[in-house]
Amino acid sequence: MTVSTHEANVLGEDPFETANLLDPYPFLGLLRDAGAVSYLESTGSYAVAGYQEVYEVLTDFETYISSGGLGPRDIRKDSGWRPPSILESDPPIHTVMRRALTGVINPGTVRALREPFTPPAEELTEQLAGRERFDAITDLAEKYPLRVFPDAVGIPDVGREHLLPYGNMVFNAFGPENYIFKQAFAQGDEHAAAVMRNCQRENLDDTGFGAQIWKRVEDGFITEQQATLLVRALLSAGVDTTIFGIGNTISVLARYPEAWARLRENPKMAKFAVDEALRLESPFQKFHRTVAVDTVLGGVHLPAGAKVLVFLGAANRDPRKWGDNADEFDLDRNASGHVAFGMGLHQCVGQPIARLEMEIVLQQLLQRVSTIEPDGTPVPILHNVLRGFESLPVRITTG
Amino acid sequence: MAGMPGQGTVVQAGLSKGSEDLMTASAGATIDVVVGRADIVADQVVSLVLRRADGLPFEAWQPGAHIDVHVGDGLVRQYSLCSSPEELDHLRIGVLHVPDSRGGSKAVHALLPGTPLAISAPRNNFPLRESRRYLFLAGGIGITPIIPMLEAADAAGKEWTLVYGGRSRKTMAFAQQLEDRYGVDRIRVVAEDEVGRLDLDQVLAMPRAHMLVYACGPGGLLGAVEERCMGWPPGALHTERFVASTLGAAAANAPFEVELARTGSTVSVTNDKTILEAVEEVGVRVLSSCRHGLCGTCETQIISGEPEHRDAVLSEEDREAGEIMLVCVSRAAAGCPRLVLDL
Numbered sequence: 001m002t003v004s005t006h007e008a009n010v011l012g013e014d015p016f017e018t019a020n021l022l023d024p025y026p027f028l029g030l031l032r033d034a035g036a037v038s039y040l041e042s043t044g045s046y047a048v049a050g051y052q053e054v055y056e057v058l059t060d061f062e063t064y065i066s067s068g069g070l071g072p073r074d075i076r077k078d079s080g081w082r083p084p085s086i087l088e089s090d091p092p093i094h095t096v097m098r099r100a101l102t103g104v105i106n107p108g109t110v111r112a113l114r115e116p117f118t119p120p121a122e123e124l125t126e127q128l129a130g131r132e133r134f135d136a137i138t139d140l141a142e143k144y145p146l147r148v149f150p151d152a153v154g155i156p157d158v159g160r161e162h163l164l165p166y167g168n169m170v171f172n173a174f175g176p177e178n179y180i181f182k183q184a185f186a187q188g189d190e191h192a193a194a195v196m197r198n199c200q201r202e203n204l205d206d207t208g209f210g211a212q213i214w215k216r217v218e219d220g221f222i223t224e225q226q227a228t229l230l231v232r233a234l235l236s237a238g239v240d241t242t243i244f245g246i247g248n249t250i251s252v253l254a255r256y257p258e259a260w261a262r263l264r265e266n267p268k269m270a271k272f273a274v275d276e277a278l279r280l281e282s283p284f285q286k287f288h289r290t291v292a293v294d295t296v297l298g299g300v301h302l303p304a305g306a307k308v309l310v311f312l313g314a315a316n317r318d319p320r321k322w323g324d325n326a327d328e329f330d331l332d333r334n335a336s337g338h339v340a341f342g343m344g345l346h347q348c349v350g351q352p353i354a355r356l357e358m359e360i361v362l363q364q365l366l367q368r369v370s371t372i373e374p375d376g377t378p379v380p381i382l383h384n385v386l387r388g389f390e391s392l393p394v395r396i397t398t399g
Numbered sequence: 400m401a402g403m404p405g406q407g408t409v410v411q412a413g414l415s416k417g418s419e420d421l422m423t424a425s426a427g428a429t430i431d432v433v434v435g436r437a438d439i440v441a442d443q444v445v446s447l448v449l450r451r452a453d454g455l456p457f458e459a460w461q462p463g464a465h466i467d468v469h470v471g472d473g474l475v476r477q478y479s480l481c482s483s484p485e486e487l488d489h490l491r492i493g494v495l496h497v498p499d500s501r502g503g504s505k506a507v508h509a510l511l512p513g514t515p516l517a518i519s520a521p522r523n524n525f526p527l528r529e530s531r532r533y534l535f536l537a538g539g540i541g542i543t544p545i546i547p548m549l550e551a552a553d554a555a556g557k558e559w560t561l562v563y564g565g566r567s568r569k570t571m572a573f574a575q576q577l578e579d580r581y582g583v584d585r586i587r588v589v590a591e592d593e594v595g596r597l598d599l600d601q602v603l604a605m606p607r608a609h610m611l612v613y614a615c616g617p618g619g620l621l622g623a624v625e626e627r628c629m630g631w632p633p634g635a636l637h638t639e640r641f642v643a644s645t646l647g648a649a650a651a652n653a654p655f656e657v658e659l660a661r662t663g664s665t666v667s668v669t670n671d672k673t674i675l676e677a678v679e680e681v682g683v684r685v686l687s688s689c690r691h692g693l694c695g696t697c698e699t700q701i702i703s704g705e706p707e708h709r710d711a712v713l714s715e716e717d718r719e720a721g722e723i724m725l726v727c728v729s730r731a732a733a734g735c736p737r738l739v740l741d742l
Contacts, residue, residue: 059608059609059632060608060609061606061608061632062607062608063608091604091605091606091630092604092605094630095604095605095606095630095631096630097630098629098630099626099627099629099630102629102630103626103629106695106712107694107695107698107712107713108695108712108713108714108716108717111698111717111723268661269684271686272684272686275686336686336687336688336696337688344608344632344633345606345608345631345632347632347633352695
């Protein structure tokens with residue numbers, strides 16, 4: 001059987017250009033409209049932005065592999081800046097690590113976190129409710145995950161200041177080595193060394209997720225190096241993304257006062273609001289996969305070794321999947337199926353933790369804040385693959 | 400969340416499973432059938448062919464389906480269908496005689512051709528979902544629901560294999576027929592007395608893209624499969640678990656009521672519906688994702704009533720505590736006509 005193929009549409013626009021990073025959506029619309037698969041001259045990679053193609057690339061982990069790295073370079077040929085993480089591995093290596101991690105982080109173990117995770121959110125939102133204006137990023141979104149998540153992993157207080165800069169390095173490295181990348185890596189060695197220290201068994205407390213991962217070494221499931229890498233994965237992936245998730249949710253709700261009013265009446269709906277906000281403003285916007293064998297996607301021939309840039313944030317706004325109001329926040333929309341946490345084999349293990357943090361913060365805010373609206377222009381963050389804000393001034397009323 | 404990879408229905412397979420469950424007996428209309436053939440197909444395993452007493456064909460059913468069999472004295476047992484869904488003039492079940500069972504399998508083993516019997520219409524809690532590849536795993540009599548699945552996957556031209564484990568070939572019903580029909584490349588019979596126990600580490604070491612795993616067998620086997628499939632894509636694993644008759648758990652879908660404490664209304668959950676579906680029908684929203692009991696998203700607090708957990712997510716402690724349930728698959732326990740949920 002022969003499959004008729006056509007050439008990918010060649011696009012000159014650069015997704016990593018400053019303007020496209022600060023406001024990605026016009027470019028993403030253009031990319032979706034250009035065809036199922038495009039070729040980006042600027043990065044030398046193929047690109048998928050429609051829900052169907054993104055879903056296919058994410059779920060076919062044999063054709064679109066991860067061991068080539070999530071950045072534009074193929075780390076199989078050209079070793080990466082750090083030992084490959086679980087995110088940069090394929091079965092069967094990935095399988096062993098994933099199994100160990102899923103045994104430690106799952107809905108059952110995460111449920112127990114609601115109790116310790118709630119008081120810090122009460123405290124933070126109580127303080128903010130006493131003010132008319134605050135910055136939803138610097139005063140809340142950046143503070144909360146750093147209060148609760150490192151404790152859940154069980155790392156010492158010393159060295160926590162390196163978590164955000166390290167996360168910034170890890171994620172920016174999924175894009176090209178541009179000025180943003182270079183800035184993120186300016187004190188890279190120092191941050192990486194500090195985070196790696198906190199991944200060692202002797203530096204982790206006895207009850208957190210970190211210790212439980214190391215327990216799998218004692219059980220003979222994984223090696224010491226794999227345990228270190230898994231704790232590192234938690235520390236690098238679990239902070240920035242959640243900060244952006246919280247910030248993005250507030251940024252959306254500040255623009256939709258009716259939704260806020262409805263949530264106030266029914267705070268149980270907070271988790272729906274979080275899910276829809278994750279769809280609309282997905283913190284993790286894009287990463288690369290590597291084509292393992294010659295294949296055809298959306299009628300376009302993709303050669304082995306090619307890189308494919310997967311635009312999660314565009315798939316989550318694809319009108320063919322979400323309808324004509326895909327660019328709008330709709331509290332009544334069923335957002336399940338969005339790919340903000342990925343999909344399939346590499347789907348985010350920490351998803352229940354992130355959702356829990358986001359839901360708790362939103363519920364606590366809803367209890368205390370009657371209205372919330374933008375107070376000046378939000379400042380988007382300049383980041384290669386994450387979408388979020390540096391500053392999001394809001395004005396609130398309470399009562 | 401990326402957690403547990405399996406859809407688990409705690410329903411019955413071909414074992415003498417199920418329970419003395421009066422709720423089940425009244426769950427729906429019964430169909431009068433007559434035992435056509437009764438053949439010993441392996442040690443302690445009898446295959447029964449059932450035909451409708453009125454000579455009509457059975458309604459269409461899909462691979463993975465089971466029926467209730469009213470075996471007399473108010474006993475109801477559930478058995479997976481192992482005939483072909485293409486042949487509706489009869490149904491076939493395979494029944495393992497369990498020495499310590501409370502009489503269900505013994506009663507079934509005593510059935511002779513010509514015996515009249517009442518059964519339910521086929522129901523399916525273990526449906527074969529569309530995919531490109533399948534790995535089927537059967538332990539012992541757990542082969543029964545898998546047999547129609549093999550036929551369907553094969554007819555659709557899918558890539559598939561079966562790994563079938565058991566104590567010895569003479570205890571493994573249908574092993575020879577399956578090898579003859581599909582060939583030993585696709586049917587891997589692992590008899591413990593010949594080659595040792597099934598090596599699940601080896602069988603499940605390498606997840607495949609677009610491959611679903613369908614596993615049916617005793618709890619120990621399925622627990623081991625679930626553990627190994629934690630490294631597979633979420634949602635890849637689908638299981639059906641025997642319910643040991645001594646556990647007394649209800650295996651059929653009986654109707655019950657759910658009171659929504661927050662909403663202040665009550666909905667009926669009929670046997671063809673999940674709690675999630677029934678609740679959504681009256682306009683109450685529940686956050687859900689996989690809708691197959693494997694992601695944990697629809698976890699709901701139980702205010703009163705006793706659940707029957709059919710998910711693959713909750714730990715044993717959670718199940719025993721009875722404070723939460725996954726409403727996409729779990730139901731009310733036998734003898735619990737009403738659940739009160741925090742919805």
